Amino acid sequence: MTVLRWRPAAPTDVDALAELFGACEQSDPVGLDLELDQLRARLAMPGLDLARDTLVAEDAGRIVAYGETADMGTGPGVLRIRLTNVVDKSARDQATRRLHDWLIERASQLRKEREPDLPAMLGTRCGAGDPERLQLLTEAGFSVVRWKWTLVRDLNAPVPATPAPAGIELVPFDQRYDEQTLLAHNEAYADDQTAMIPDGESWPSHATGLPTFLPDASVLALAPDEPDGNPVIGFLFTLDHVDVDVDGRPAVLLHCLGTRPSWRRRGLASAMIGNALSACRAAGHHRAELHVGGDNEEAVRLYTRLGFADTGRGHAILTCPLPTDR
Template sequence: MKIASWKPATLADAVSLAALFRRVEAAAPVGLEQHADDVTTRLAALGPELGSGTRVGRDDDGDVAAYGEVAEMGEVDDVLRIRLANVVRPDTANDVRAELYQWLLGQAEQVRQVRGSAQAAVLGTRCAENDRVGHELLARHGFELVRHERDLVLALPESLPTEVLPPGLVSSPVDERYEELARLAHNEAYADSPSAIRPDQRTWPAHAIAHPRFLPDLSCLVLVEADGAENPVAGFLFALADDDTEKPTAVLHCLGSRVPWRRRGLATAMITHALRRARSAGFQQVRLRVSDTNPAALALYRKLGFVGSGRGYAVLMRRLGPDAS
């Protein structure tokens, strides 16, 4: 199947894109949004880049068959991070994917050049584990594998322990008072993960409390009680609802602790808090995603009873700029 026309995406494309994403996820999952409201949030988060940074391909019948996206994800250590999405319906010809990658790389280079020819950038994208053609295309375009993301699941037991925080720390609901402090804590917590997304102020809300499936009752912050802390947020957990499973499922979407507070039981306490709230809210299972480059987190989740679901995807990256070689 070939593409009859290409146009920039608009918010009106959310329903059609959600249908495309569901079809792709069924064949080669990469963690795409599968509901129209989630896709709308994704598109809206692009802001002014929506017109120039997206491309929707339609077949001869007018159905959406391909989607490309170039999204700035903030700057860390003077390196611009750019997310690429190449989503193509399974029955689409492979040369369409190759053409779309060429467009994505060209757009990413334009984004980098706007910052100046000396600006370094890192491109990141996902590829399903079983997508051999996709991996080959990315390798030809200079992308290298940096990690695998694994999906873990826990069937909620009848009995759960009570969360216990170290002295001097207190659990708090997530609210707007701490939104910017939570973003800073998130980015600090993931600073030692070179391929992690560290949102800026514009993209952060869709990553957290503005996400359409955000679960405030399951989410929490861990705060330092002592006055005078530059950032009182020591840890954070943001949970989302997952409507794509037969069993009522909650997702531990984003979880972390700042470096000074690691290995002190914060993660265990926050997860236990979420599990207890999830069971009370009627959820039957909880999912989360973990990188194979984080063995300590994987060991903790397995200790808490999480097991592999058999789903996951690869994350690949490529550098752009004067030191790209």
């Protein structure tokens, strides 16, 4: 067994981290950033002190583990801290527990520094293929808030033609509707406690500003006469899923789908998915993936009806209160 060398991460680690994250996503996906730009932005995140909030382990010069505590802001009476624990399969025995202990210790320091009068809520993700870490987290007091599962669909299977509701136009993503799409997104996801609710600044990095964003395979549903003046009533964002190319056959990720509440159960999401899948197939993609919450029964039924199948791959989102006396 080699001895791992531990040190804080540095901005120059971006390539090595992309390699580590890519390998981990291949074997046990939890939705890590994979693009170099995303990783650069992650390491430069405001408020992240690389020297104190990150830890990497090297094995003969290769990064095999990455840990990070991130202040995700103050919710109602609680400081939210995200813990990232990414370990190459080969180093799990040596690195997972050490990183876990360091993350809890660092999170407790972070709470004292940032919000000494508030309790903290710790949040983390764990792949379904890592039962040992899942057990470690459960024993440490974490509980699963939600499972997210990966569904897949072969694009060569016929795509069902679902018409959009009468009077609704489906168009490829159009930058002119960007601001209105953000409003529609936040309305669609308002009731989802674990969803990201972006503001104007973070919106581009959610989907539409990512280098992998595929505007022509993404869909906006427009209703010209919406009473609130926002014509965007539904959206579907598609990303190039470079990490899951199979035999050189490119895949896509249906990354984010929503219908504003007053337009639901009229076939809009089915029509947007049908439209996007046809565009993906026409562009030469062979396979579509998506992630869905196990408790989102409406969405799971919808995807299953449209030919998506469970892969058995997925991840849990877990939280744990960190009391003020820690």
